[in-house]
Amino acid sequence: MNLRAFLANLEQTGDLRNIQEAVSPTFDVARLIYKYDGNALLFDNLQDFPGWRMAAGITARRDLLARALGCETEELVYKMAEAASNPQPVEIVENAACQEVVLENPDLTRIPIPRYHPEDGGPYITAGVTVIHDPDYGRNISFHRWMRLDSQHLVGRIVEKRGTATALSKSPEGLPIAICLGVPPQVLLAAAMSPPKGVDEMTIAQAMATTPITQCLSVPLEVPAEAELVLEGILTHEQNTEGPFPDLTGTMDGIRQQPTFVVKKVTHRHNPIFHALLPAGLEHKNLMGMPREPTIYAEVNKVVKCTGVRITPGGCSWLHAVVQIEKQGPDDGPKAIEAAFRGHTSLKHVVVVDNDINIYNMADVEWAIATRTQAETDLYIFYNQPSSSLDPSARQVPGEKARTSKIGLDATIPWGQPKAGYKRISY
Ligand SMILES: Cc1cc2nc3c(=O)[nH]c(=O)nc-3n(C[C@H](O)[C@H](O)[C@H](O)COP(=O)(O)O)c2cc1C
Numbered sequence: 001m002n003l004r005a006f007l008a009n010l011e012q013t014g015d016l017r018n019i020q021e022a023v024s025p026t027f028d029v030a031r032l033i034y035k036y037d038g039n040a041l042l043f044d045n046l047q048d049f050p051g052w053r054m055a056a057g058i059t060a061r062r063d064l065l066a067r068a069l070g071c072e073t074e075e076l077v078y079k080m081a082e083a084a085s086n087p088q089p090v091e092i093v094e095n096a097a098c099q100e101v102v103l104e105n106p107d108l109t110r111i112p113i114p115r116y117h118p119e120d121g122g123p124y125i126t127a128g129v130t131v132i133h134d135p136d137y138g139r140n141i142s143f144h145r146w147m148r149l150d151s152q153h154l155v156g157r158i159v160e161k162r163g164t165a166t167a168l169s170k171s172p173e174g175l176p177i178a179i180c181l182g183v184p185p186q187v188l189l190a191a192a193m194s195p196p197k198g199v200d201e202m203t204i205a206q207a208m209a210t211t212p213i214t215q216c217l218s219v220p221l222e223v224p225a226e227a228e229l230v231l232e233g234i235l236t237h238e239q240n241t242e243g244p245f246p247d248l249t250g251t252m253d254g255i256r257q258q259p260t261f262v263v264k265k266v267t268h269r270h271n272p273i274f275h276a277l278l279p280a281g282l283e284h285k286n287l288m289g290m291p292r293e294p295t296i297y298a299e300v301n302k303v304v305k306c307t308g309v310r311i312t313p314g315g316c317s318w319l320h321a322v323v324q325i326e327k328q329g330p331d332d333g334p335k336a337i338e339a340a341f342r343g344h345t346s347l348k349h350v351v352v353v354d355n356d357i358n359i360y361n362m363a364d365v366e367w368a369i370a371t372r373t374q375a376e377t378d379l380y381i382f383y384n385q386p387s388s389s390l391d392p393s394a395r396q397v398p399g400e401k402a403r404t405s406k407i408g409l410d411a412t413i414p415w416g417q418p419k420a421g422y423k424r425i426s427y
Contacts, residue, residue: 001209002097002226003182003273006068007055010040015064019043025123025276029054030116033278040064042273049112054274059188060282062290068185069208077309079208081294084195087203096214096225098180099267106266107151111229114276119252121243123148126284127277128179128231129191130156131202131221134167139200139222141191143287145279146179146261147242154179154231154261155240157253163197164235168259174234176219177261182228182275187211193291218265228272233263248288249316250280251392282313289317292344296321299343304332310359311344318390319348322359330415337380337408346388351409356424368411372422380408 001009010016017039023029024047033041033056040061043054059065066073113123125146132140140163146154158165168175180187190205202222205211214225218232242258277283289311300306300323308324311317323340325332333352340350351365354372358364373379387394387404394402413422 001068002184003055003058003228003275006058006185007040007042007273009067010058010064011042015061016040016042020045022047025049025054025112025114027115027118029056029114029276030278033057033276033281037278037281046112049110051271052112052274053271054112054114054276055182056276056278057281057283058275059185059286062286065185065189065286065290069189074308076290077293077297080189080193080291081297083190083204083207084193084199084294086207087195087199088206090200090202090206090211090213090222092222093212093214093225096212097269098214098223098225098227098230099217100269101267101272102217103266103268106231106263108148108154108231108263109151111266112274113148116279117246120245121147121241121255124245124279125154125179125181126279127188127275128181129183129187129224130164131178131180131223132164132167132175132235133221134163135170137163137167137198139202140164140167141187141201143191144179145245147245149240149260152263153240154263155242155258156235156261157242157245157256158235158259168235168237172237174236174262176221177233177235178216178219178221178223179231179261180223180227180229182269182273183224184209184211184226187224187227188287189291192287216265217267229268229274230266231261231263232265232267233261235259235261246279247390248280248284248318249390249392280316285313285317289313292318292321292347296323296340296343296347299339300325300336303335303339304328306336307355308359309340312362314362315349316390318346319388321347321350322365323350323352324355324357324359325352325412326355327412327415332415333378333410333412334380334408337410340408341382341385341406345386346390347406348387348391348404349407349409351411354412357411365411367424369409372411372413373409377414378410380410382406382408
């Protein structure tokens with residue numbers, strides 16, 4: 001399902017909030033996404049940008065994302081895991097929708113790139129899926145935020161040692177890239193995944209839902225044919241100042257020298273829909289956290305019977321998880337804790353619960369903690385562990401992996417205890 005079909009579906013079921021008043025991409029849009037966080041929004045009337053619309057929050061709700069992928073909410077983890085282990089070949093098409101309009105001398109100031117917060121370094125593209133071709137590993141798609149410098153240049157946050165940074169380091173003349181906006185939901189989800197090197201995320205997207213691709217016009221890359229907007233050009237070795245900009249944690253990330261993108265050509269659909277993603281909003285959280293659930297699930301399932309995993313929004317959808325198991329032995333709780341940390345190395349706190357606990361209801365999880373744990377036997381502390389660079393409280397030494405302490409809490413019913421005392425009554 002492409003973005004337009006998805007929005008039409010949401011509108012039909014009353015799950016899309018249309019904002020018809022005139023709004024500016026500078027601050028207005030961010031304030032409204034923040035106000036209605038958790039809702040899919042369509043801004044019909046963008047001040048100073050006639051012909052453009054803006055969508056936001058389209059993956060902010062799991063049930064809606066599940067609908068886009070044709071599965072139940074609880075099945076999303078399995079759908080992603082299944083797609084990651086069975087990627088499918090992608091079909092290349094001609095006359096693609098994303099190239100209905102071709103701009104030869106593009107001017108980035110004519111695109112409604114939002115400015116989210118007064119402290120930001122500039123206007124930012126946040127929902128852009130960047131397509132690259134690595135000389136050794138082939139196509140790779142991933143997210144990078146891009147700050148507009150002027151009418152033809154963006155500077156990106158290109159995290160060191162990951163796919164885009166590695167490919168750039170192998171390309172002395174610069175790396176051809178394409179930044180795609182308004183892509184189908186399955187492409188958003190696949191771009192946020194980290195499969196082993198050499199696995200093309202576009203083929204994972206295809207395994208979740210049909211994702212035709214098309215050749216770019218000025219760079220040797222293929223992009224989702226139904227994207228709303230594509231910026232083609234070269235990622236150079238020239239560095240520029242990037243930031244400040246908010247992190248997933250809702251705290252401000254600092255300023256760095258980062259690679260500059262020179263835009264060569266822009267293509268888009270008629271009346272394009274720009275996808276705005278609020279930093280630290282629920283859409284950002286879902287896209288970051290959800291793809292880690294299948295990796296935790298896979299690791300935990302190697303050692304105990306795992307029946308569910310949820311990365312929780314209160315933990316920035318990155319640092320906290322709840323793991324649900326069907327307990328079959330006395331050590332299943334601690335085994336699941338250790339496996340969860342292996343499944344997502346940035347994880348800092350994990351709670352393991354039995355399968356009578358609803359992992360989508362934090363009050364239920366807290367109830368399990370309240371009635372099933374004793375710190376002296378059920379709390380596991382791991383000191384001086386490698387951790388997430390996103391955690392402001394971690395010990396951060398420039399050039400080194402951040403370090404932290406981690407906690408696992410086994411909130412399952414103790415093995416061998418009469419279960420009756422632990423059962424919750426229902427009415
Ligand atoms: C919404 C969102 C925004 C992201 N922003 C960035 C970013 O600005 N820079 C970056 O390097 N990674 C960013 N990431 C993370 C990468 O997309 C992610 O780690 C990806 O899986 C890296 O894959 P790779 O190692 O194959 O390149 C973001 C992820 C999401 C979901």
